[in-house]
Amino acid sequence: MQFPKLTPLQSRLAATLAASALLVLLFFSLTSPQFAYAAELDPRIPPDHNHPIALDFCGTMMEMKEEEERVALDWEPHESSIRKDLVRRAPSGVFALSNNDPQSMDIGAGLTQNWVFPKEVIAGPPGVIGSGLPSEDITEDETAQTRSELRKRQEIKTVHITLNTCMQPALNTLAYPADIGGGSPPQLQLWVSQSSSLTNPGPGTRDNPNQQNFDFDGGFAMFEVDTAEDVYVGVSAPNTTSWTGTWNYEIAASIDAPFHTIDDNWANLFFVDGDNHAVLLVTNDTTQRNSTSEIYNQWMTIAPPYGVFAHNQNDSTILGVQSSFCGLKNQAQIMANIQGANRPNVAGMVNRGLGGKPKEQFYITDLNVSSAYYGFLAMEGNSTASGAGVVGGGGKVWRAMNFRTKAESNCALLYNLTFCSEVAYAVPSNPDIFDPSTGVPALAARYDSHAASLYQNFNYSLQQVPCKTSSVQQYSLARTCDDCARAYKTWLCAVTIPRCEDFSSTKSYLMPRNTAAEFVNGSSLSNLTDLYNPANITTWQSRVASNSSRNPIIDSDIRPGPYKEVLPCEDLCYDLMQSCPASLGFGCPLEGRGLDVSYGKRGGDNGEITCSYLGAAHYLSGGGRVVTGLKVGVFMFVFWSVVLGL
Structure with missing residues (x-):
């Protein structure tokens, strides 16, 4: 059949009508409610193959939505497949890093190894933080934080590159004597580039302005930068023959927080x-x-x-x-x-x-x-x-x-x-009676039970004081019987369980005790005049305060021999006097009349314990x-x- 020949005007009109019809069909294919509904059908219903364009478009939108939901629910990507993909795309001779995924590597002297933290990972989802320690900070709502992370997925992020030296080489004893002592192998170096023109930073490109380098400090190195692009890393070992073997290091990159951390403050x-x-x-x-x-x-x-x-x-x-x-x-x-x-x-x-x-x-x-x-x-x-x-x-x-x-x-x-629960220090002992491996619990029980029995006698006396009475009849408007009981227990535990130091210590604030007794090895001070001034020995053994212990059961039951005591702090005695009623008869010795051999003074700001108080460190x-x-x-x-x- 032969079609009639159209004039130029008719040809232009036909083309215009055909184009218009095509646009109308395309419009309805994208906006028809029937097509949109088809994408929302139950997946068990076979798809409508009459409209593949609409289904593909809506299916793509659904996949994007599902992807965002998986990220919002802390969806964990398949690390193995991601790593394989990153390795495949990494430059030749460069190892790829993924988020919070540490890699361990050996490196020999004079060598450099290169890594890359790809921009695809930097743009990816954050890692799992976990609940953490009990905190006084008000934490951000996790859902809101997740939404914020979704918004920032394509934005610049802070990248944390951290490294730890795990093993070091040994001194080359064949070339140098092993007894020179001291020292450690030289540290590794970290090199970083953010330029695609320098994917292998290291000492070989030392003068390149596109790279930075940092020495490890104590086996630790860190680099942080705000970026959305690839970060290239080089790790180099010093070229030395003085040490044999290899270094081993662990490297990790993160968009969340440093994988390795230190607090050097x-x-x-x-x-x-x-x-x-x-x-x-x-x-x-x-x-x-x-x-x-x-x-x-x-x-x-x-x-x-x-x-x-x-x-x-x-x-x-x-x-x-x-x-x-x-x-x-x-x-x-x-x-x-x-x-x-x-x-x-x-x-x-x-x-x-x-x-x-x-x-x-x-x-x-x-x-x-x-x-x-x-x-x-x-x-x-x-x-x-x-x-x-x-x-x-x-x-x-x-x-x-x-x-x-x-x-x-x-x-x-x-x-x-049990009773003197605040006691935590060394006390006079005898290893022959209380073996350090098995007898310490018995030693603790002996001290603790003695202090508890003395406290019970005090408690009987305190019960005779009218504690719960009107303010007019109370013994003090500033202190109560509870304050008295607390102060007495603190003082009692400190004086009946003395803090022990080596007798050989020369610290001026220590008080010699039990100097008339023999040491646990059978020797005595009289046999040690080559170590101690004979005049000092005579003075120690002639004074009651230094030739015996302040707690009688120490000399009778424990028998530690000579030792030195960190005296209880004098403020413990003063607090006892101020907290308890005068009827109980508590008093503290005076300066120059027993205070110096019974109590010590607190030290300065250097933190040294010059007198004993419970909980001291x-x-x-x-x-x-x-x-x-x-x-x-x-x-x-x-x-x-x-x-x-x-």
Whole structure:
């Protein structure tokens, strides 16, 4: 059939009508209520194949909505498939990092390894934070936080790159003598580039202005930047022949928070006291809330969240990794309350001390006699969880503090007594009668029961005082019988359970006790004139205050031999006098007439315990001296490097 030939005007009209008809069909295909409803049908109903364009469009919209819902519900992506995709797209010779996914790598001297934190991951969903520790802060609503994160998915984010040195090489004893002592291997270096023109930052491109470099400090390095683009990282090991073996490091990147963290501002760990093989350490108060608050109760019932690393200061292997969680876990001689620790059950929550606030306590044993140690407070992961996929899962380390064990065996560390519950320090003991491995509970019971019996006699006397009466008849308008009972118990426990120090200690505020008796090894002061001034020995043995103990059962039942006492603080006696009625007859000795041999004075701001009070801890060990010790180790390394031409 032959179609009639159209004129030019008719041809233009036909084309216009055809285009209009097509636009009308397209309009209805996108806006028809029937087509929109088809996408909302139950998925068990077969789709309407008459309208594939509308179904594809609506299906795409539904998939986008479902994706956002999965993110809002903390949907966890398939890490393995994501990592494979990232590795495939990473530049040649560069390893890809994903969010909160630590990677461990060995590196030899003089080598550089490169990593990238891709922009696809930076734009991705946040990690899982977890519940965390009891907090006094008002936390943001999680749903609102999730919506905020969804809005920021394509925005600039703060990227945290953190690294820990986990293992270090050993000194090359074939080239240099093993007994030079001190020092540590040189630190690794971190190189960072944010330029796509420099995907392999490192010492080989040292002069390139597009990169920055940072030395590890104590086995820790961190870089933070606000970006939405790829971040390229290089890790390089120093080129040295003085040390053999490899470094091992852990690297992690996060858009949530640093995976590894340190607090180099303070130790947050304090030395309470110790004997010749064990010490008691406590954290700072974990909250300042009172005992009726929910946060206070949460802290007292929580599983102890902190751990401790300890290391003898005579061993230099700790130097170089003192700010690295995995480094301390691999190198520290003692771990307490850390996963895989050789001291797993030594931590507990207590509220002992001034103010009665919650804190964590550690009882560390099997220490060397008369030795100085580094102590590091640490946290496994972020307290809620640890390891890959966890925000802050790499752990936290605080600044080092130090402590020292005693030299002699006749002081034993006691704590957690039943009646004198605030006592936590070393007391006079005899290892032949109370074996340190088995007899400490019996020693504690002997001291505690004696104090409790004396308190009972006092309580009978206090009951004779009209405590609950009118204000006119009360013995004081400022103090009550409850104040008297509290003050008496505090004073009683401090004076009947004295705080013990080595007799060989030369600290001026210590009081010699029981000097007329023999030492536990059978020797006496009269046989030690080469160590002690004979005139001092004569003076000590001629005075009642120094030739015996202030508590008679110490000399009769415990028999520790000569020891020195940290005298109770004089304010304990004054508080007793002020809190109790005069009818009970309490009084304190006068200056120059017994006060100096019975009570001590509190020290200055250096934190040294110059007199004994319940709940006392050595705040001197906050970190100043131990940091000096760590720097001495670094100095020794530099010194020998110069001498040997390393």
